[in-house]
Amino acid sequence: MPINYETIDLPPSECFRILRWNADVNQVETLDAKIGQFRPMQGTGGQWHWHYEVEITLVESGNGVRVVGNETKEIAGDSDLVVLGRGLPHSWDFHGPSSGVCVQFSDTRIMNSLTDLGRTEMVKLVERAANGIEIPARFCEASIRILRGLAANIPTNHLETHGQLIQLLGTLASIHTQQARQISTIRFDNHQSIVNYVEMQKTVNWIMEHYDTDIQLQEVLDLVQMSKATFSRHFPKCTGVSFSQFVNQVRISNASRLLQTTLEPISVIAYRTGFSNLSNFNRIFLKLKGVSPSTYRQLEKARHKALPPTKSDSIR
The missing domain is CATH 1.10.10.60 (Homeodomain-like)
Structure with missing residues (x-):
């Protein structure tokens, strides 16, 4: 399982993408804003990989091993929510069927649509996510509801989806530091760190x-x-x-x-x-x-x- 760099090609007018899977983390669907529908694509969740976008992933069901940075952890059951910063390598190795939803976004692009307070909260969230953060379900019920809504429903327009994403980021940023656990003890925020x-x-x-x-x-x-x-x-x-x-x-x-x-x-x-x-x-x-x-x-x-x-x- 060599480390892979994933290029996430966001159109110039987009700052995020939504993925979901129902059985295989490597066989996902992504929301296509142009046609307003989910379409299948090859996923990379089962590969140890990294990308420049920030990622929010909710595992709804499945037993297996989650590797983030320098931590390897067994996960079992449901509602495993993590926020992963830029350049942080990660993968999931499930023992059988699994399901979940993932949002990947460019924090630099999304800044333009935020208020001053929103930008401050975004900076705090991205900084905390540099090592990856794990949030117990009891502290992030609102975030889980939003993620489930993004995966289950096709919004009527792009602005509605964008609004839900902003709401999601706001709820995650408001979670107290003591309610979230830092995952990796090492930062991987530059390419050389990953190569090593x-x-x-x-x-x-x-x-x-x-x-x-x-x-x-x-x-x-x-x-x-x-x-x-x-x-x-x-x-x-x-x-x-x-x-x-x-x-x-x-x-x-x-x-x-x-x-x-x-x-x-x-x-x-x-x-x-x-x-x-x-x-x-x-x-x-x-x-x-x-x-x-x-x-x-x-x-x-x-x-x-x-x-x-x-x-x-x-x-x-």
Whole structure:
């Protein structure tokens, strides 16, 4: 999964675009202002990528891994809302179907349509988003309603859509700093910062593909052609954790998926996700998840029974 630069071609008269997806984050629809309808296009959400536009993404449903900057986090359920600043690399790797809505906008273009107070709030929001911010659903119900409306309804005209976007930005800017969590501990607001992390992302991609094998550090050192000391210095900067911790996170994430979606014995799942013995698997799972694998399976089974039949209906 090499890092990609995404060019978002906004027409001269536009300052934003709206995307939505109902099953595959790489198969999206975008609102075409000229025809007033959503049309299909190839998405990039599943690729580790960056762009110069600010992004607001709401994951309505889906379980998987979200990578933003140097943080890798497992997400489960619904209403995962993030605001991502210019140049901040990101991707989503879902274990199955997912749904959501995304707004990407040029903050420099949109400034022209704001009041002085609006510009001040916009500057604050963009600055906070430089490292990415995650906002719990209980603090952003109004923002979620607006995003759902943008994805579910085709506005009668462009001005109406623009007005909803301004309202969305206002609600996000008004959220108190203590109600939002900074995602990445490192800023990626220039191209060179991103280039410096490409080699480490090769490692991340390799681990994602080989987590079920007996991974040896030397294999990775050969891949990126680094000494152990250099690698050990750079890898935590990219991922926020050590090499062994990241491997365990990926393995436990995939084990969680299998516990949710299969009836395989826990011992089989442990070996399928790269653990050489069951006791080690149980210990690491408990450390990362806070519960044992068997308890996790029971809790997920109960949670899915309590969910509505289709979480993605709200954006169809």
